[in-house]
Structure formats: structure tokens, C-alpha cells
Amino acid sequence: MQPLNLYSMYKPTLYLIATCCILFLFSSCAVNKSAEAVRFRALQKGKIKDDSSYVYSLPFAVADKHRLVQGYFSRFTHRNRAALDFKMKKGTAIYAARGGVVMRVKEDGDKGGLDGHYRQYGNNIIINHNDSTRSGYWHLQYNGAVVNVGDTVQQGQLIGYSGNTGYTAFPHLHFIVWRSERGNWRQIGTRFQTRKGAKYLRPFKKYKRLK
Numbered sequence: 228m229q230p231l232n233l234y235s236m237y238k239p240t241l242y243l244i245a246t247c248c249i250l251f252l253f254s255s256c257a258v259n260k261s262a263e264a265v266r267f268r269a270l271q272k273g274k275i276k277d278d279s280s281y282v283y284s285l286p287f288a289v290a291d292k293h294r295l296v297q298g299y300f301s302r303f304t305h306r307n308r309a310a311l312d313f314k315m316k317k318g319t320a321i322y323a324a325r326g327g328v329v330m331r332v333k334e335d336g337d338k339g340g341l342d343g344h345y346r347q348y349g350n351n352i353i354i355n356h357n358d359s360t361r362s363g364y365w366h367l368q369y370n371g372a373v374v375n376v377g378d379t380v381q382q383g384q385l386i387g388y389s390g391n392t393g394y395t396a397f398p399h400l401h402f403i404v405w406r407s408e409r410g411n412w413r414q415i416g417t418r419f420q421t422r423k424g425a426k427y428l429r430p431f432k433k434y435k436r437l438k
């Protein structure tokens with residue numbers, strides 16, 4: 228075989244390697260260095276302790292296990308967001324991470340993709356808690372909510388089914404908590420009950436809900 232043929236054979240691979248290198252370089256420059264992002268990385272690594280905040284349940288069924296593919300201020304689409312992405316198959320049952328009153332339900336979206344214009348199709352449920360915080364569950368499947376606005380839900384109650392609607396690259400649950408600070412809604416990180424106690428979750432790890 229001639230060298231030229233070899234080159235054309237491996238051309239797609241070479242392009243892939245080059246693209247990965249560029250993406251890697253780009254992402255290392257893109258780390259969020261705000262005070263808040265730095266604080267969250269320290270919390271995630273256990274360098275700062277926090278034992279007063281509410282402990283959330285993992286938002287899926289007892290004994291279910293899902294990988295956290297993006298954590299707080301991750302480099303891909305969460306650079307400026309204190310949000311969590313759990314990878315899961317479409318149709319996975321979603322449970323309330325904390326009790327409260329349902330304030331918003333959208334379940335008529337039927338499209339999703341990695342492009343900003345898909346954002347409007349993102350099905351979601353938002354639950355108000357009793358301490359000026361609220362939490363959101365995103366990318367649910369079409370008609371994927373089993374609760375209605377005004378319903379009171381308990382922590383660990385079934386609220387809907389995951390999907391891939393809205394601005395998303397693959398089926399997952401995007402979970403987010405906000406706190407009202409003098410009228411401004413700010414995204415905050417929260418602790419979850421895990422096998423190893425109440426923890427801030429770390430990206431790329433798998434988490435199993437115990438109870």
C-alpha cells in the first residue's frame with residue numbers, strides 16, 4: 228500500500244485527534260474563575276465544609292444509579308451555571324429532590340438538539356420551596372409531567388419522566404436550584420444524600436439513590 232493511501236485512510240482519525248486537541252485547549256482556557264465557581268469547586272472537593280444547608284434527595288428512583296455528566300460551572304454548557312446534568316435514558320422516572328409546591332409545568336415540547344433555538348421546546352417542572360428557593364427539572368419527555376401547577380409534592384415523590392427536549396445534546400436531566408436574593412434569582416449549589424453522606428456532587432461520578 229502506498230503512503231498516500233495510508234494518509235487518506237487515516238485522514239478522518241487525524242482530523243478527529245486535531246479537533247479533540249483544539250477543544251481541550253479551548254476548554255482549559257474556559258474554566259470559570261469567579262469567586263462563586265471557585266467556592267463550589269472547593270465544596271465539591273470537600274475543602275470547605277458546609278453542614279447547615281438542606282440535604283436534597285437524588286432526583287430519581289430509590290436504587291437507581293446515574294452518572295453526573297456536568298456539575299456546577301462545568302466547561303461545556305454550564306460554564307456560568309450552578310446546575311447538574313444526570314445522564315439517563317428517555318422515560319426515566321424523576322422524583323422530587325425536595326418537597327414544595329409546583330409553580331410551573333411545561334410538557335408540550337417535542338423537539339431537542341444542540342442549538343439555542345431548541346431552548347423553547349425544553350419541558351420542565353419548577354417547584355417552590357418554603358425558604359425562598361425553587362428547583363427546576365429540565366428536558367422532560369413530551370407529556371412527561373405527572374404533577375400540575377399548584378400541587379403540593381413531598382420529597383421523593385414521582386413528578387415526571389426524563390427526556391431530551393430543549394437545548395440538549397443527549398438524553399439527561401438538568402437539575403437546578405435558585406435562591407431569591409433581594410428579588411434576583413441566583414443559581415445555587417446544594418448537597419445531596421449519597422452513599423457517603425451529604426455531599427456536593429462531582430462531575431463524572433455515578434450516584435445511587437439510597438432512600
Ligand SMILES: [Zn+2]
Pocket residue numbers: 297304305310311312400401402
Ligand atoms: Zn444542563
